Amino acid sequence: xxxxxxxxxxxxxxxxxxxxxxxxxxxxxxxxxxxxxxxxxxxxxxxxxxxxxxxxxxxxxxxxxxxxxxxxxxxxxxxxxxxxxxxxxxxxxxxxxxxxxxxxxxxxxxxxxxxxxxxxxxxxxxxxxxxxxxxxxxxxxxxxxxxxxxxxxxxxxxxxxxxxxxxxxxxxxxxxxxxxxxxxxxxxxxxxxxxxxxxxxxxxxxxxxxxxxxxxxxxxxxxxxxxxxxxxxxxxxxxxxxxxxxxxxxxxxxxxxxxxxxxxxxxxxxxxxxxxxxxxxxxxxxxxxxxxxxxxxxxxxxxxxxxxxxxxxxxxxxxxxxxxxxxxxxxxxxxxxxxxxxxxxxxxxxxxxxxxxxxxxxxxxxxxxxxxxxxxxxxxxxxxxxxxxxxxxxxxxxxxxxxxxxxxxxxxxxxxxxxxxxxxxxxxxxxx
Numbered sequence: 001x002x003x004x005x006x007x008x009x010x011x012x013x014x015x016x017x018x019x020x021x022x023x024x025x026x027x028x029x030x031x032x033x034x035x036x037x038x039x040x041x042x043x044x045x046x047x048x049x050x051x052x053x054x055x056x057x058x059x060x061x062x063x064x065x066x067x068x069x070x071x072x073x074x075x076x077x078x079x080x081x082x083x084x085x086x087x088x089x090x091x092x093x094x095x096x097x098x099x100x101x102x103x104x105x106x107x108x109x110x111x112x113x114x115x116x117x118x119x120x121x122x123x124x125x126x127x128x129x130x131x132x133x134x135x136x137x138x139x140x141x142x143x144x145x146x147x148x149x150x151x152x153x154x155x156x157x158x159x160x161x162x163x164x165x166x167x168x169x170x171x172x173x174x175x176x177x178x179x180x181x182x183x184x185x186x187x188x189x190x191x192x193x194x195x196x197x198x199x200x201x202x203x204x205x206x207x208x209x210x211x212x213x214x215x216x217x218x219x220x221x222x223x224x225x226x227x228x229x230x231x232x233x234x235x236x237x238x239x240x241x242x243x244x245x246x247x248x249x250x251x252x253x254x255x256x257x258x259x260x261x262x263x264x265x266x267x268x269x270x271x272x273x274x275x276x277x278x279x280x281x282x283x284x285x286x287x288x289x290x291x292x293x294x295x296x297x298x299x300x301x302x303x304x305x306x307x308x309x310x311x312x313x314x315x316x317x318x319x320x321x322x323x324x325x326x327x328x329x330x331x332x333x334x335x336x337x338x339x340x341x342x343x344x345x346x347x348x349x350x351x352x353x354x355x356x357x358x359x360x361x362x363x364x365x366x367x368x369x370x371x372x373x374x375x376x377x378x379x380x381x382x383x384x385x386x387x388x389x390x391x392x393x394x395x396x397x398x399x400x401x402x403x404x405x406x407x408x409x410x411x412x413x414x415x416x417x418x419x420x421x422x423x424x425x426x427x428x429x430x431x432x
Contacts, residue, residue, distance in 0.1 A: 002377045004432050006384030007416055008272050009041055012052040013078040016394045023395035031083045037399050038087045038094055044403040045417045047428055048095030048126060050386065051080035055104055056137040060308035062316045071302040073391060074309050081113060088121035095425035097126035097219050102159040104141055108202055111166035114216045115208040123212030123424040128219040131156050133331035134312050149330055153226050158197045160234050165193040167215040169205030217425045223334015232258030235269055237429055239386060241338040242273040242358025249380045270383040270429050276356040276390060279401040283364035290363050294353040303355040306391055311336045320349040356390045370409035
């Protein structure tokens with residue numbers, strides 16, 4: 001029997017399931033749909049909602065933005081930080097994780113807004129650490145192209161070091177609010193950091209108080225060997241690409257070994273695997289709906305354009321009914337490896353149809369999918385799953401199927417929590 005595991009939901013501030021005949025998508029752009037979604041997740045006792053982000057309009061597919069805009073792939077996409085504040089203010093237990101790029105945010109500003117959001121949420125905020133993997137995004141910030149991946153991670157290591165020192169620039173107990181002496185904060189417990197490294201120079205201290213968690217929960221997706229080492233050194237939770245039970249177990253075991261080498265307790269790092277459950281009232285209904293979706297020509301093009309946005313590869317150049325040749329990227333190599341399934345002999349069309357297949361059977365009724373998740377997690381060893389949907393298109397129907405269908409099925413099996421027992425997000429993640 002699998003031990004209890006964690007659940008998150010991977011999404012972003014986009015239009016939602018605008019193509020579905022029974023959905024009007026997320027409606028307008030006021031964020032209220034996502035607040036309602038987060039409240040449903042809180043009722044289902046999810047660990048956190050993860051708000052992904054990118055900083056460009058991709059032209060990877062076909063050399064222009066036509067497919068990206070036609071299918072609303074990662075664009076339009078609004079900034080996750082104001083949405084994170086809205087969700088935090090209208091929930092009380094659910095963790096709220098937002099993506100911010102080390103390329104785009106100066107360390108001081110990121111530390112400041114993270115500390116603010118952790119205070120607004122009473123200790124439930126998390127930062128999803130990304131270095132950004134697209135040259136076209138770099139061009140929005142005055143660069144011609146991104147540095148190589150190894151250089152980006154070296155910069156990110158220093159970046160995290162800087163922001164951690166900024167978070168600690170206010171000691172615990174610095175705010176005394178002593179009315180008798182007229183002292184709000186003890187100046188001996190607030191320190192400049194005077195950081196000067198290879199890439200960053202920051203004086204400090206923060207001008208925000210120390211937040212409830214001291215520093216937010218750190219979330220990161222590390223696919224390459226260098227990325228795994230980075231995640232194992234810094235992350236409280238890791239976003240991992242599902243690649244079959246054997247591949248998922250191998251990935252988790254590798255990250256845990258990296259954590260030990262970094263002097264950390266591997267149990268403090270929760271590896272959550274991205275999965276795309278496709279639910280119906282019966283297995284037959286779910287399979288039929290799924291087949292209709294993946295055989296649509298628009299789905300094939302959208303899937304290829306979508307993976308192109310994160311790998312920076314133009315898949316329109318390759319024949320649909322032939323296998324992919326060997327490829328490398330300065331973008332997300334882990335996502336490319338998962339998509340291409342090197343050595344499988346599958347055609348590009350088949351790979352597109354399986355774009356949102358984590359390698360475990362998650363198509364069926366809530367009971368069927370819950371059993372499959374339990375079996376997979378028992379074999380992998382932990383730590384949980386990040387629910388997502390193709391192209392992050394979400395409808396109220398999908399939210400209901402997951403939060404009121406799948407999660408109760410998992411709860412009946414004793415596999416996910418039925419109530420929150422902790423206040424801080426980091427403690428929620430380490431509860432089991």
